[in-house]
Amino acid sequence: MKPAPFTYHDPTTADEAVALLATHEDAKILAGGQSLMPMLNMRFVVPDHVVDLNRIDGIAGVRDTGDSIEIGAMTRQRDLMRDGVIAAKAPIIPAALHWVGHFQTRNRGTIGGSLCHLDPAAELPCLMALYDAELTVQGPDGARKVSFAEWPLAYMLPSIGPDELLTSVSVPHWGGNTGHGFVEFSRRHGDFAIVAAGALLTVEGGKITRAAISIGGADVRPIRLTDAETALVGAAPDAAENKGAFKAAAEIARGIEAMSDAYVSSAYRQRLAATLVERALSAAAKNLNGSA
Amino acid sequence: MADTRDIELTVNGESHAANVETRTSLGDFLRHGLGLTGTHMGCEHGVCGACTVMVDGEAVRSCLMLAVQANGQEVTTVEGLAEDDGTLNALQAAFWKHHGLQCGFCTPGMLTSLTAFLRDNPDPSERDVREAISGNICRCTGYQGIVDAALDAAKTMQKGS
Numbered sequence: 001m002k003p004a005p006f007t008y009h010d011p012t013t014a015d016e017a018v019a020l021l022a023t024h025e026d027a028k029i030l031a032g033g034q035s036l037m038p039m040l041n042m043r044f045v046v047p048d049h050v051v052d053l054n055r056i057d058g059i060a061g062v063r064d065t066g067d068s069i070e071i072g073a074m075t076r077q078r079d080l081m082r083d084g085v086i087a088a089k090a091p092i093i094p095a096a097l098h099w100v101g102h103f104q105t106r107n108r109g110t111i112g113g114s115l116c117h118l119d120p121a122a123e124l125p126c127l128m129a130l131y132d133a134e135l136t137v138q139g140p141d142g143a144r145k146v147s148f149a150e151w152p153l154a155y156m157l158p159s160i161g162p163d164e165l166l167t168s169v170s171v172p173h174w175g176g177n178t179g180h181g182f183v184e185f186s187r188r189h190g191d192f193a194i195v196a197a198g199a200l201l202t203v204e205g206g207k208i209t210r211a212a213i214s215i216g217g218a219d220v221r222p223i224r225l226t227d228a229e230t231a232l233v234g235a236a237p238d239a240a241e242n243k244g245a246f247k248a249a250a251e252i253a254r255g256i257e258a259m260s261d262a263y264v265s266s267a268y269r270q271r272l273a274a275t276l277v278e279r280a281l282s283a284a285a286k287n288l289n290g291s292a
Numbered sequence: 293m294a295d296t297r298d299i300e301l302t303v304n305g306e307s308h309a310a311n312v313e314t315r316t317s318l319g320d321f322l323r324h325g326l327g328l329t330g331t332h333m334g335c336e337h338g339v340c341g342a343c344t345v346m347v348d349g350e351a352v353r354s355c356l357m358l359a360v361q362a363n364g365q366e367v368t369t370v371e372g373l374a375e376d377d378g379t380l381n382a383l384q385a386a387f388w389k390h391h392g393l394q395c396g397f398c399t400p401g402m403l404t405s406l407t408a409f410l411r412d413n414p415d416p417s418e419r420d421v422r423e424a425i426s427g428n429i430c431r432c433t434g435y436q437g438i439v440d441a442a443l444d445a446a447k448t449m450q451k452g453s
Binding site (some may be wrong): 003004006010042078102103104105188189 | 295313353358408409423
């Protein structure tokens with residue numbers, strides 16, 4: 001239950017971190033440590049080098065660029081929950097973070113760590129799928145942008161090289177009269193979700209003009225329910241009239257590919273996905289507030 | 293050759309300098325390096341909450357942080373919670389009064405977590421308290437005494453301030 005010996009590096013710039021990753025074979029990046037540290041303690045991971053990002057300036061913090069929110073990869077989950085720009089422009093992020101671990105782990109855990117660890121049931125990847133956020137990755141040859149749709153390659157495998165570093169995430173503003181809903185089901189509060197669902201709806205003139213739905217925990221990567229999103233456009237969002245539209249979206253959710261494991265069957269995950277998508281949409285329709 | 297670093301940090305108001313192996317967790321350093329055995333190592337993978345300490349005022353798992361990462365920071369452990377004259381502080385006294393502990397293994401993590409929580413949420417509901425300690429496992433009390441203690445301590449602390 002103690003980590004095997006490694007060589008520790010604590011660079012102070014992103015360039016230095018990338019250079020260390022390029023120089024050393026078998027290096028692991030340490031961000032908030034809420035996933036890597038357990039794996040080191042249990043010796044599931046035995047790297048020769050650990051590159052700690054906690055002393056790097058300039059890769060944490062939140063900035064409003066006008067049409068998006070730029071979030072530094074080392075921004076802690078706690079700070080996302082306390083940030084004024086995020087509360088105003090993307091309130092679904094703090095709402096979903098309430099489901100992430102416990103306040104003690106959110107005090108260390110980072111958005112970049114969660115997106116690179118890429119647990120299928122984690123909330124932040126599900127949110128970034130919902131927004132189709134754009135990720136900035138720095139490597140030895142400079143920076144490149146990756147759309148979140150292209151980020152998860154396979155189970156817990158993000159599109160990032162061994163000598164690359166995720167530095168920031170850009171979450172586009174939705175603007176307009178937008179509502180959000182994020183719901184999940186787990187056996188205990190703070191556990192990874194068995195299934196989670198997030199929804200964003202924009203309503204103009206009494207009709208849905210834009211919708212996004214993402215489902216986490218069901219498959220190896222978050223699923224965007226694009227067919228349901230398209231079908232929702234033009235529907236009325238108020239409770240009396242939307243029954244059909246939200247039920248139809250739930251039925252599409254029931255048809256997703258879903259994993260099964262020793263505890264939860266794929267059929268149960270599909271049923272949960274249907275129920276949670278309907279609840280997330282209903283929640284979104286109820287909190288339309290001009291921004292989300 | 294072990295990979296080591298010199299670190300300096302403040303623990304419960306006292307400065308310490310030490311040479312630590314970089315793979316040593318903050319919790320193990322506090323216990324074995326400084327002899328502060330009030331911090332309990334339970335699961336050592338971030339689930340049980342027994343090892344919770346405050347680093348720069350925020351409650352964190354000391355099993356999920358390396359000692360070297362606490363270099364230059366201020367750490368508060370359960371040993372640092374009592375009043376200056378050694379008497380129990382309001383939260384500790386409430387734990388005693390409401391039977392908020394039995395075997396005591398979870399207690400350091402409960403106290404440090406709730407210290408940070410009550411500072412940020414001085415007037416919590418029962419539900420808030422239950423959520424705050426959802427990351428701290430107690431196998432003795434059934435939590436009721438702990439929740440009662442936290443709510444009572446919140447009242448006492450509000451009166452005192």
